[in-house]
Amino acid sequence: MSELHDTAKFAREASYIMASLGSDVKNKALANVALALRDSKEEIFAANKTDLEEAEKNALETPLIKRLKFNEDKLNDVISGIESLIDLEDPVGKVTLRTTLDDGLELTRVTCPIGVIGVIFESRPDALVQIASLCIKSGNAVFLKGGSEAINTNKALAAVISKAGVDAGLPEGWLNLLTLRSEIADMLKLDEYIDLIIPRGSNSFVQYIMQNTNIAVLGHADGVCHTYIDSEADTDLAIKVALDAKTQYVSVCNATETFLVNEALKDSFLPGFIKALQDAGVEVFGDDYVSETFGVNKAEEWHHEYLAMKCSVKIVKDIDEAIAHINHYGSGHTDAIITANKASAERFMTMVDSGSVLVNCSTRFADGFRYGFGAEVGIATSKIHARGPVGLEGLVSYKYRLVGNGDIVGPYCDGSKKFKHIHHEI
Template sequence: MSLTSASPADAAQAAKLASHVLQTLPAAARNEALTAIHDGLVAARDDILTANARDLELARVAAAGGHLSQSLVSRLDLGKKGKWEDMLKGILDVRDLEDPVGRVTLRTRLDDGLELERITCPIGVLLIIFEARPEVIANIASLAVKSGNAAILKGGKESTESFIAISRVISAALESSRVPNGAIQLVTTRDIIPELLALDRYIDLVIPRGSNELVRYIKDNTKIPVLGHADGICSTFLEASADPLLAVEVIVDAKTSYPAACNALETLLVQDSALTTVFPHVAAALAAKGVELRCDAKTKVAALTNASPELAAKVVDAVDTDYDTEFIASILAVKAVADVDEAILHINTHGSKHTDAIITADKALAERFMASVDAAGVYWNTSTRFADGMRYGFGTEVGISTNKIHSRGPVGLEGLMIYKYKLRGNGHITAAYGEAEGQKRFKHEQLPL
């Protein structure tokens, strides 16, 4: 990894050249580089966490002054909730996955001596623009090296100390490997995002990691394809047949295990017939965890009926915009709906196509919900917080995509691959084939992989 102050064009050109070398390296060389990165980070743990603490101190001052959101401060903390351990584990998990480069996914005999193959190959050069989240450097570097992609990383100023400390370790690790150092670059020059977004000649894909404002800005200001999501408005539909204990455990986990995450629950839809049965248990459990419930008229009445003072203090009136808001805080929008059809309509209208769930004992209803909701992830009787590359077994992820093409949901190695077609012949020419008399017909015979 290069800590570069080069011009954006020079950095991107260097990454492009490095990508041509990286994609031809054998899997063993790429895996050795990942082992070196992991071991280097383990050895430098104290230095990196000390640097992260300096970032955190400045971020907390900025948040206290209203210049930085608390959610960004939470995402910045590398020592929180096992982030450090998860980061290290993710590197080894990625290393141990099957090599994604050069896999044959189709073989067809077009004619005798004329065989077509489709093989996986890297996208090329990735531009990763992110706020906070210092673990992103290790995640992206690991996935890029394993998948044969070069990567340019541009982080936010709030994480500068952490980024530099991690990148120095990764740079030293790459110097001891066969992976070109220019394949992974951390751009340190400030205020160059517009210039980077204009480099569609060298950069093949932009992956934003941060606020919805950042993602929207990037999507509006580049010709380069963008993989990511602007909002994480995740909803859960609480259906009348749901088991109360299951509902409480799942919904509380989805909202409170990490409220600043993009896969945290933001909207709870409650079936009318569950308002006086299952919902009061869920509302009380959420309030006990400090969650503010922004309720419509029906759910407010249900929540306040026989409510404890603790619960009553957490119930407030919702406004229309609450159902279109990613709170990334201990706030939950709550709304009553008549049935599954109304729940599906609400989610498809107000959701962000990230991850949505249904809590029900009715299998047929759950399958109908999952088939009808337009989202990258649709779950039954489980927490939306499972929307994560590591939990899916991808090793780690570059982000969550709500795109309708290429890759969707948590994007791991597979999402960083495209494919090319190889055709091997022996003097074959197109003029020999067709429907006219004397012309040959294609065989189009599928061959084993």
């Protein structure tokens, strides 16, 4: 048997203990992690500096280097996320259904941890902290595989977080870091011990994972996000929101990549909008009209995640064409409409098939921390069992508990007894 097989078996045993921990132990562990990260920051920053130097030596693209950087600001952000998790209600042990089947025969449905989760994520060390913290609060054991560019930072973070958790009462083996790409294929074979895989990356990568494992997969695909500017939009508001959605932080999956502009605005609004984007340093790609009118390069691919100071702009005749474009070319991540028409806003939110649909605000809001989830393990573009930013609720399942007193099925089958099925409010 491989070493990873033995590690997974150990993690499975740890998951049973994690599921039994009370809120006090989990919150103590989170507080301990926050403190340990602060105390170990110089060691972590030094490891990150090594990764950054190697990335620059290998000419890693600028957006990826921005994701890779773990500095004081990133540390403060992840610690704020941990502190907000502590304040959140424990997602485990919540009764979500209560039914009296018959006198003295009581059924409840109660939330419980998933068990052992494997998360494969990009070169963002802060993601490791967020995922580990969410797994503590939700009572799950976890395997973590980050991008190779962040290997030194991830090792430093995982060591600090694992020890801080164990020191606070978590079981040994609750957190496991994979460092080799070859270990991904090995992990995908461990369906006996791992309950859920969460891959974060391109759609092709997510599809590869799904096709090469018997483990359930919660897909986090690419973020081809749109903002549609309606004919009844407040144009000043539209420019403000659009610039934030594109430029506030470009190397993230919830940045807008394509702007759809209603054709009624092509003379009054579009010239100023294109100029505002270009003045902000954004390279614009356009459809035939935008390309010819404003002398910009033609957009060759509408399903495209730039992750850079680049965007596409397309003219659409109405809201229905905008919705059709988004549903065809989008990734089901996050899409927004800018409009003063409430009926149009409602139509957009109903018809666009995405995990997050927004009205008159930046797509950058689509985030677990900003939604009040504490943090997120990713943004799921699938529909089962969680969708959109996956926080604590996406990391728990449930079990049914039935308590009786010597009850048997026979009398209900021969008709001598009947179920009452009294449903109680929770």
